[in-house]
Amino acid sequence: MLKALTIKNIGIITGLSVEFGEGLNILTGETGAGKSMVLSSLNLVLGGRADNDTVRQGEDNAVAEAVFDAARLNTAVKILEAQGIFAEDGELVVRRTLQKEGKTKALVNGSQLNVSDLKAAGENMVDIHGQHEHQSLLNKDTHLDWLDGYLALEHERTETAVLGTEARRIESALKETIRRQRESEAQREFLQFKLDELEKAALKDNEEAALESELKRLASAEKLRESGAKIFNDLYDGESNAGGILGEAAKEMDKLKAIDPFFEKFSALFKDLAAQAQEAALEVNSFCTGIEDDPARMQEVESRLALIEKLKRKYRTDLAGLVTMAAEGRKELDSIEFAEEDRKKLEAELAAARKQLQEKAGALHKKRVKGIAAFKKEVAKELADLNMAGARFEVETTLTEDADGLDLDGKKIKVFPHGFGEFQFLISANEGQEPRPLAKIASGGEVSRVMLALKTAIGKVQPVPVLVFDEIDTGIGGKTADMVGEKLKKLAKNCQIICITHLPQIARQADHHFVVEKKSVKGQTTVNIRKLDDDGRVEELARMGAGKTITDAAREHAKELIKK
Numbered sequence: 001m002l003k004a005l006t007i008k009n010i011g012i013i014t015g016l017s018v019e020f021g022e023g024l025n026i027l028t029g030e031t032g033a034g035k036s037m038v039l040s041s042l043n044l045v046l047g048g049r050a051d052n053d054t055v056r057q058g059e060d061n062a063v064a065e066a067v068f069d070a071a072r073l074n075t076a077v078k079i080l081e082a083q084g085i086f087a088e089d090g091e092l093v094v095r096r097t098l099q100k101e102g103k104t105k106a107l108v109n110g111s112q113l114n115v116s117d118l119k120a121a122g123e124n125m126v127d128i129h130g131q132h133e134h135q136s137l138l139n140k141d142t143h144l145d146w147l148d149g150y151l152a153l154e155h156e157r158t159e160t161a162v163l164g165t166e167a168r169r170i171e172s173a174l175k176e177t178i179r180r181q182r183e184s185e186a187q188r189e190f191l192q193f194k195l196d197e198l199e200k201a202a203l204k205d206n207e208e209a210a211l212e213s214e215l216k217r218l219a220s221a222e223k224l225r226e227s228g229a230k231i232f233n234d235l236y237d238g239e240s241n242a243g244g245i246l247g248e249a250a251k252e253m254d255k256l257k258a259i260d261p262f263f264e265k266f267s268a269l270f271k272d273l274a275a276q277a278q279e280a281a282l283e284v285n286s287f288c289t290g291i292e293d294d295p296a297r298m299q300e301v302e303s304r305l306a307l308i309e310k311l312k313r314k315y316r317t318d319l320a321g322l323v324t325m326a327a328e329g330r331k332e333l334d335s336i337e338f339a340e341e342d343r344k345k346l347e348a349e350l351a352a353a354r355k356q357l358q359e360k361a362g363a364l365h366k367k368r369v370k371g372i373a374a375f376k377k378e379v380a381k382e383l384a385d386l387n388m389a390g391a392r393f394e395v396e397t398t399l400t401e402d403a404d405g406l407d408l409d410g411k412k413i414k415v416f417p418h419g420f421g422e423f424q425f426l427i428s429a430n431e432g433q434e435p436r437p438l439a440k441i442a443s444g445g446e447v448s449r450v451m452l453a454l455k456t457a458i459g460k461v462q463p464v465p466v467l468v469f470d471e472i473d474t475g476i477g478g479k480t481a482d483m484v485g486e487k488l489k490k491l492a493k494n495c496q497i498i499c500i501t502h503l504p505q506i507a508r509q510a511d512h513h514f515v516v517e518k519k520s521v522k523g524q525t526t527v528n529i530r531k532l533d534d535d536g537r538v539e540e541l542a543r544m545g546a547g548k549t550i551t552d553a554a555r556e557h558a559k560e561l562i563k564k
Contacts, residue, residue, distance in 0.1 A: 001069040001496045002126065002466050003091070007041045008063040009056040010098075012518070014526040023511030024492035027500045027529075028540055033518045034527035035500045039128065039470055042066060044096045046126055047106070047119025055100040065095040068125060072465040075124040085111045092125075094118070127464040129455065129472070137451050138439040140424040147395065147423060149458045150378070151371040153364065160360050161417045167353040174346040181339045191333050194315075198326035201307060208319045211305050218298040221291045228288020235281035243281065246274035358406040361419040365408065368423075369397065375457070382453035385487055387480045388446070392428040394435045397421050425450075448474050452484060456491060467491070469499040473506055481505035504544040508561040513537050537562060 006017045013034060027035050041064040044050055055062040070077055070087035077087060085108045095107040096118075106118045137143075148157050217224065235242045253267035311322055335342075372395045379393045399421050402414035413420050426435035429446055438447065452472060459467070469488070473481060485506035488497055492511065501507055513532045518525060532540055538558045539550065545561075546554035 001072070002042075002066060002498070003069055004067040005038070005042060005045070006063070006065045007038065009059040010041050010044070010054055010062045010064060011037045011056060012525050012527055013037060013041070014056065014521075014524070016527060016529050018514060018529045018531070020496070020498060021512040022496055024489055024509055025496070025498045025512045025514065026507045026510035027498065027514050027516055028502070028507050028544060029516035030518070031502075033516045035516045036470060037527065038516060038529065039468060039498075039500065042126065042468070043128060044098070045094050046122030046128075047096075047115050047117075048122075050098050050102075050104055052102065054098055060100055062098045063095065065093065068092045068094065073125055076121040079117065079121040079124065080108060080113075083111075083113060083117055085109060085113060094122075124464070126466040126468060127455075128468040129451065129470065137425075137447055137454075140422070140437065140439075143395075143425045144418055144423045146425075146454050146458065147368060147372070147375060148418075150375045150454075150461060151367060152461060153367060153371075156360070156364050156367070157418055160357070160364055160419045163353065163357040163360055164415060164417050167350065167357050170346060170350045170353050174343065174350055177339055177343045177346055180336060181343065188333070188336055191329060191336075195326065195329040195333055198311070198322060198329065201311060201322075203308065203311075203319060203322050203326065205320060205323055208305065208308055211301050211308075215298065215301045215305065217291060218294060218301065221293050224288045224291050228285045231288075232281045232285035235277045236285075237281075241281075243274050243278040246270050246277060250274060354406060357415065358408075361406065361415055362408055365420040368419075368421075372397070378457040378460070379450075379453050382456045382487075383449065385483060386449040386453060387483045388429065388449055388453075390429075390431040392435050393450075394426040396424045396426050398424070446475075448472055448476060449480070449484065452487060456487065459491065459495070464495065466496045466498070469497065472499060473501050473503045477503065478505075485509040502544065504541045504558065504561055507541060507544060508558075508564070510537070513540065515540050534562075 001022060002020050004017065004019045006015075007013050008015045011034070016038075018038075027038065029035050040048075044054070044064045045066040068091065070090055070092050073092065076092075080086070080092070088109050091109075093109055097105045097107075104115060106113045106115050108118070108121075148154055233241065247270075250267055250270035253263045253270055256263035257267055308319060308322075312318060315322060315325060317325065376393055376395060380391070383389075383391045383393060399408070399411075400414040402412055405412040405414045406420075407413075408420055416422070425438055427438055427446075427450065428435040438450065452469075455467070472484060472488070476484060481503045482505045485503075485508065488499060488506065489509040491497060499506065507513065513536075514529055515532055515536070516527060516529050518527055520526075530536075538555055541558035541561055542550045542554040545557060
């Protein structure tokens with residue numbers, strides 16, 4: 001159950017808090033007062049998308065926070081526990097913060113949660129039905145969702161979709177393998193020639209720089225030896241070598257530090273410099289004396305560099321590109337050579353995947369067909385309760401034959417991601433008329449009632465703890481509005497309902513009645529929500545029925561509505 005909702009700086013709302021109760025919670029108020037904004041804030045808490053103008057103008061951030069009783073939120077609790085978040089004292093406190101620059105953060109019981117994970121949990125906490133869903137019901141592509149919801153087939157539908165995706169992946173790989181086979185003969189000769197040339201060259205990364213460095217060394221062998229000998233003499237072996245001079249300076253520092261501590265650090269410094277100079281002289285001399293004149297190696301290096309330069313020009317790339325080209329060429333040639341083997345393997349995999357998909361999709365289709373009768377009967381019953389007793393509700397199933405399809409009852413039938421067939425709701429609102437698509441014959445009021453009937457039917461088999469209806473009363477009035485109100489009241493015995501309405505016939509059924517008001521405070525527009533007592537309910541129902549001028553007669557009528 002949703003226990004409380006707190007909103008700050010969302011839209012024109014500066015700040016409000018509301019505590020909801022069990023049963024039927026009704027929200028009323030003038031058009032544009034901010035009722036839908038309250039539900040939009042709840043949608044944000046559940047992981048919904050935030051628009052750029054969500055944060056109130058002039059503010060840096062916005063907050064929507066909801067407190068839920070976790071007692072009946074079993075699925076949502078499991079999703080959150082998988083993320084290391086647990087209910088505390090039987091409650092879940094969900095907080096969504098939005099920055100004006102678009103950043104958003106979600107917290108559940110103080111622990112941060114990805115918005116995608118919050119949305120997954122939120123879908124199992126609250127079921128929100130707004131005016132857009134009334135319209136989506138006119139789109140036949142949504143109808144199978146309702147049927148599968150009633151028959152609890154979502155898991156099997158997902159499994160079918162996964163199998164279908166895998167079959168399409170294998171089929172795509174097979175087509176690519178066959179395409180490569182057809183092109184292989186034309187490519188093989190050129191590819192083999194190029195690969196032979198590159199592999200014979202046995203090129204290595206960074207080889208060119210190493211060869212150029214070696215060539216310079218070999219070309220300057222004599223100069224390097226002369227320079228090495230001079231450096232060795234100047235630093236280590238000469239009569240007045242630098243190492244010796246620094247050593248003598250260190251000895252003098254040893255004498256002077258006995259006179260003044262100032263010279264102590266220089267004694268250590270000169271000793272270190274003397275040792276480093278002699279060590280460097282030895283290392284340089286060893287390297288330089290080791291370099292010999294080697295015309296044969298020099299010619300070998302020059303030839304190797306010329307080969308690299310030739311290949312770079314020929315294939316219009318650098319050394320790294322040549323190395324990569326050789327590796328990729330080998331892979332491509334191998335793939336051509338093993339294409340036949342790959343093709344046979346993929347053909348076997350595809351046959352197995354299609355068989356598995358056929359079995360799963362076939363079993364799913366049979367469950368749907370078998371369950372349609374019960375679904376139709378349940379929806380018809382709910383429609384009768386909503387003053388549509390003469391209505392006929394049908395589910396049309398269309399199977400499309402396809403040569404590339406899968407076997408279903410001896411025929412090749414096209415397979416969609418959801419399985420076999422297309423499903424569409426048909427309705428006849430009046431006796432004597434043949435059922436037709438909802439979009440062609442249903443009025444706004446009839447669509448609202450069909451939607452409520454569907455929701456009620458599904459709720460009996462897959463109940464959601466909290467149902468939200470935004471303007472369920474679209475296009476209805478009079479007796480029908482009474483019946484919708486009674487249906488909501490009945491539904492609210494099994495779950496918590498939050499409903500926005502403009503009709504007193506529905507509002508009178510409230511267990512808890514709230515009015516949403518838009519006010520101007522110090523030149524700023526804001527929204528307030530308050531729970532009505534008995535007198536307040538009379539005034540609000542009178543306003544809803546009478547309009548701007550509330551008469552005593554309107555009040556008496558409101559009292560009678562509540563009493564009934």
